[in-house]
Amino acid sequence: MLRWLKPVLALLSAVVLAWVLNTKQGDVPPVARLLSPYGGFWQNGETAADFPDQQTLRLPALHQTVRVRFDDRRVPHIFAENDHDLYYAQGYLTARDRLWQMEFMTRVAAGRISEVVGERALEYDRFQRRMGLPFGAENSLREMLKNDTTRLVLESYAAGVNAYIGQLSPKEYPFEYKMLDYAPEPWTPLKSALLLKLMAWDLSGRSDDLRLSNILSKYGPEVTRDLFPDFPFRADPVVPDGAPLDFQPLPLPPAPPLPFAAAVSGLVPSREPDAELGSNNFAVAGSRTASGKPLLANDPHLQLNLPSIWYQVQLHGPTQNVYGVTIPGAPAVIIGFNADVAWGVTNVGGDVLDWYQLKFKDASRREYWHAGRWKPVRRMVERIAVRGLPDRLDTVLYTHHGPVVYDQNETVFNQQTPVRHALRWTAHEATGANEVLAFVKLNRARNYADYDRALRTYASPAQNFIFASRTGDVAIRPNGRFPLKYAGQGKFILDGSDPRQDWQGWIPMSQTPRVLNPARGYVSSANQHSAGPGYPYYLGWDYAPWDRAHRINGQLAHMRQATADTLRVLQNDDLGLNAQRMLPWMLTNLPVTEASGATAAPGAAARRLLARWKYHYSAESVGATLFELWYQELVQRLWEDDFGKSAIGSKMRFPARDRTNQLLLAEPGSPWLDDRRTTQKETAPDLLAASWKFAMDSLTRKFGPMGPKWAWANQKSTDINHLAQLPGFGHADVWCGGSPGSVNATGARNGPSWRMVVDLATPVRAYGIFPGGQSGNPASVYYDDMLESWRTGRLDELVFLQAADENHPRLQAAWRLEK
Amino acid sequence: MKSFFILFLLIFVLASLAQLLLPWWVVGPLCLGLAAWRGGSARAAFGAGLLGVALGWWLPAAWLNLNGAGLLASRVATLLPLGGNSWLLVLVSGLLAGLVGGLAALAGAWGRRASTPGIHQVH
Numbered sequence: 001m002l003r004w005l006k007p008v009l010a011l012l013s014a015v016v017l018a019w020v021l022n023t024k025q026g027d028v029p030p031v032a033r034l035l036s037p038y039g040g041f042w043q044n045g046e047t048a049a050d051f052p053d054q055q056t057l058r059l060p061a062l063h064q065t066v067r068v069r070f071d072d073r074r075v076p077h078i079f080a081e082n083d084h085d086l087y088y089a090q091g092y093l094t095a096r097d098r099l100w101q102m103e104f105m106t107r108v109a110a111g112r113i114s115e116v117v118g119e120r121a122l123e124y125d126r127f128q129r130r131m132g133l134p135f136g137a138e139n140s141l142r143e144m145l146k147n148d149t150t151r152l153v154l155e156s157y158a159a160g161v162n163a164y165i166g167q168l169s170p171k172e173y174p175f176e177y178k179m180l181d182y183a184p185e186p187w188t189p190l191k192s193a194l195l196l197k198l199m200a201w202d203l204s205g206r207s208d209d210l211r212l213s214n215i216l217s218k219y220g221p222e223v224t225r226d227l228f229p230d231f232p233f234r235a236d237p238v239v240p241d242g243a244p245l246d247f248q249p250l251p252l253p254p255a256p257p258l259p260f261a262a263a264v265s266g267l268v269p270s271r272e273p274d275a276e277l278g279s280n281n282f283a284v285a286g287s288r289t290a291s292g293k294p295l296l297a298n299d300p301h302l303q304l305n306l307p308s309i310w311y312q313v314q315l316h317g318p319t320q321n322v323y324g325v326t327i328p329g330a331p332a333v334i335i336g337f338n339a340d341v342a343w344g345v346t347n348v349g350g351d352v353l354d355w356y357q358l359k360f361k362d363a364s365r366r367e368y369w370h371a372g373r374w375k376p377v378r379r380m381v382e383r384i385a386v387r388g389l390p391d392r393l394d395t396v397l398y399t400h401h402g403p404v405v406y407d408q409n410e411t412v413f414n415q416q417t418p419v420r421h422a423l424r425w426t427a428h429e430a431t432g433a434n435e436v437l438a439f440v441k442l443n444r445a446r447n448y449a450d451y452d453r454a455l456r457t458y459a460s461p462a463q464n465f466i467f468a469s470r471t472g473d474v475a476i477r478p479n480g481r482f483p484l485k486y487a488g489q490g491k492f493i494l495d496g497s498d499p500r501q502d503w504q505g506w507i508p509m510s511q512t513p514r515v516l517n518p519a520r521g522y523v524s525s526a527n528q529h530s531a532g533p534g535y536p537y538y539l540g541w542d543y544a545p546w547d548r549a550h551r552i553n554g555q556l557a558h559m560r561q562a563t564a565d566t567l568r569v570l571q572n573d574d575l576g577l578n579a580q581r582m583l584p585w586m587l588t589n590l591p592v593t594e595a596s597g598a599t600a601a602p603g604a605a606a607r608r609l610l611a612r613w614k615y616h617y618s619a620e621s622v623g624a625t626l627f628e629l630w631y632q633e634l635v636q637r638l639w640e641d642d643f644g645k646s647a648i649g650s651k652m653r654f655p656a657r658d659r660t661n662q663l664l665l666a667e668p669g670s671p672w673l674d675d676r677r678t679t680q681k682e683t684a685p686d687l688l689a690a691s692w693k694f695a696m697d698s699l700t701r702k703f704g705p706m707g708p709k710w711a712w713a714n715q716k717s718t719d720i721n722h723l724a725q726l727p728g729f730g731h732a733d734v735w736c737g738g739s740p741g742s743v744n745a746t747g748a749r750n751g752p753s754w755r756m757v758v759d760l761a762t763p764v765r766a767y768g769i770f771p772g773g774q775s776g777n778p779a780s781v782y783y784d785d786m787l788e789s790w791r792t793g794r795l796d797e798l799v800f801l802q803a804a805d806e807n808h809p810r811l812q813a814a815w816r817l818e819k
Numbered sequence: 820m821k822s823f824f825i826l827f828l829l830i831f832v833l834a835s836l837a838q839l840l841l842p843w844w845v846v847g848p849l850c851l852g853l854a855a856w857r858g859g860s861a862r863a864a865f866g867a868g869l870l871g872v873a874l875g876w877w878l879p880a881a882w883l884n885l886n887g888a889g890l891l892a893s894r895v896a897t898l899l900p901l902g903g904n905s906w907l908l909v910l911v912s913g914l915l916a917g918l919v920g921g922l923a924a925l926a927g928a929w930g931r932r933a934s935t936p937g938i939h940q941v942h
Contacts, residue, residue: 018919036916729898
């Protein structure tokens with residue numbers, strides 16, 4: 001029998017090797033299936049023949065023929081005879097370019113990543129579900145399906161996506177499916193709703209309630225009020241005070257006599273959206289423009305990824321002809337224009353997410369105390385499919401406030417009363433809300449009255465909707481559903497047992513802050529405070545610093561004869577207002593001593609360079625690198641001893657930049673300047689010297705002696721990564737200027753995800769760019785063909801067609817979709 | 820040498836055709852069967868399996884690398900990591916599949932010898 005040993009061994013090795021190469025091993029893809037030229041990634045190539053100039057596609061579900069023109073950026077211009085066909089074609093063509101991305105993002109929202117990558121995403125999935133994203137999406141969908149318009153839009157779009165999925169054989173699946181080894185599943189309107197909730201999470205999911213409560217319990221109300229004021233020292237709100245109120249405000253709910261002393265909690269939010277996400281929009285009235293017609297600009301700042309977060313499209317149907325960007329997976333245009341109007345959005349930092357501390361009857365947590373009695377807890381079981389393992393069940397507790405998000409890993413300070421918090425968040429509540437309807441109506445809007453009507457059903461995430469029309473109107477409105485609060489409600493953790501601390505209704509949609517055609521001839525927003533102190537309602541306290549807004553308004557205020565290019569230049573403005581304000585003081589107060597290194601030759605050269613720096617965050621600026629690191633370290637040294645984690649062992653936060661600067665500039669004797677961890681008494685010059693030395697040393701270590709290598713672009717290091725973080729599929733270290741505090745808010749991972757400028761002359765002319773491309777296929781040149789224009793601050797003129805058979809030099813293909 | 824070439828050609832043609840319809844691992848049973856049927860030395864069988872299957876990958880992969888998949892291939896070659904060299908990826912792709920083919924063919928040749936004791940073919 002020994003003679004069979006060799007063949008059996010050889011056979012065994014062949015079988016084992018084949019199995020290994022055919023199976024996903026942890027994060028390693030099924031190598032041979034991926035690399036096979038017969039069915040693997042080689043099949044995902046794109047040649048000219050894959051995108052013919054003329055072709056007819058058979059799609060039996062269409063009611064009539066749809067015509068599609070593609071321009072040289074591969075933007076589809078869809079001409080349909082009815083709304084069903086229009087959104088069906090939008091779904092079909094978006095899926096053709098972005099199927100993997102749109103489906104993956106819905107899995108991110110729904111907490112279904114474990115299904116694809118296995119157990120390591122389990123905690124992520126649990127968090128998404130416990131935050132109630134799927135819960136909010138289902139509530140939202142229920143409302144949207146009640147409305148005939150949005151039901152048609154969502155169902156037609158889903159049918160179009162499914163028509164594309166149905167045509168695919170496994171070897172045609174987008175690359176990422178092969179890489180991660182799974183298959184697309186049918187699209188549903190719920191997935192579109194999930195994507196909107198994911199945006200709500202990104203843009204309104206941050207909360208400092210817990211940190212503020214910890215600060216309150218450590219330092220008391222006076223210090224908290226002083227260092228964390230409800231309104232900043234310097235403000236340039238979206239809707240400034242001035243115009244008299246044209247409404248009778250509702251009475252405010254009475255505040256409880258004493259602020260609630262929440263239990264100190266070691267709870268640390270396990271996942272938070274980036275604080276740097278922001279956006280700009282601005283519009284100037286005809287009085288300031290060369291054409292005499294308004295101009296409008298918008299650049300939403302989001303995490304920069306590939307495939308691009310936005311997808312451009314033109315939708316021409318019986319009731320509309322609109323162009324703009326869409327979120328792959330959601331119907332209708334989100335930011336765009338038509339022949340009559342243009343609109344855009346930036347995020348509102350209002351407080352629409354609050355935490356309620358709960359008191360349970362006992363450890364079984366089946367009842368909680370509210371309004372003087374025990375109320376039942378609703379238990380919802382989440383079933384999480386995990387690749388390669390049995391399904392996991394997770395029970396989430398729901399109170400009338402909302403879900404209990406965190407249920408473990410929490411340091412319980414008082415063993416007798418386990419602390420749990422319920423989440424109240426506008427993204428969960430959908431009564432009367434229909435965001436898709438708002439966008440569909442904006443797409444069809446002809447004038448200000450249409451804009452006004454469209455926004456009434458837009459609830460979450462709250463946005464500053466800017467507007468301009470051909471007839472000369474410019475307007476802006478921080479819009480969304482804002483809870484009706486007493487001043488300061490929800491700044492700290494609320495008492496979940498006290499009904500006075502519940503949300504007491506809503507600010508009427510007709511009473512959100514707003515301005516139409518102000519005398520100053522422009523409107524703008526950059527995530528700053530929504531309204532001046534004269535606005536009757538409390539909306540929140542923690543908005544983005546005023547820097548971008550103030551710079552934009554300063555530039556707009558002396559704009560004359562503006563053109564689209566004037567607005568483009570402002571979008572690319574890289575002046576740092578924070579540097580302009582702080583650097584002269586910092587240089588003056590930096591002690592020139594041996595200890596700070598400021599007398600040594602390199603230190604002296606650096607100081608001279610900074611003194612000459614004009615506060616522009618250009619790509620090659622060395623001054624920007626020096627200032628940013630110096631200032632950040634200064635802030636760190638100022639607050640770390642008082643508000644760092646080590647200070648009380650639980651999570652706090654630093655005071656806002658506005659307050660920090662005020663203290664440094666105007667309160668030289670402040671006790672906060674002292675580092676309480678040392679015996680001597682520190683002053684501002686001590687902190688400046690120490691942080692200066694730190695900045696010089698660390699830059700020298702990182703880049704060598706001061707020189708061109710210290711360029712801001714190297715220090716900032718803007719990366720545009722693939723959504724699944726695949727090396728080789730993104731662009732690392734993009735050489736570009738800007739900074740989170742400049743109008744061109746390009747940071748390490750975030751930045752202008754779409755820049756648009758619209759000139760509402762007749763005919764309307766519009767310009768736009770995003771850092772990527774229309775195609776989601778990494779084999780395509782259209783995957784990132786717009787990146788270079790974006791990097792250098794240029795815009796493409798957008799091809800806006802009036803008819804399907806129009807001639808335009810930039811049109812490249814004409815397809816017909818026929819039933 | 821002649822038996823090597825025949826086996827190599829058979830494997831190359833049949834494995835390529837089979838993979839148009841069947842999963843890539845069909846090269847395993849195919850090489851096993853063909854080598855057991857044709858016989859020959861172990862070394863020739865292994866070589867024929869390796870090169871026959873590999874060529875069946877090299878040719879289409881090279882063609883696709885030049886026609887539409889080159890950009891993606893260089894990205895995949897960065898990911899793997901092969902320094903972003905798509906031609907290296909072509910080479911490695913073929914060798915991986917070829918190794919399965921070679922081992923299966925080897926098992927076939929040795930199996931044939933084991934089932935017919937006393938016959939020792941030497942080339």
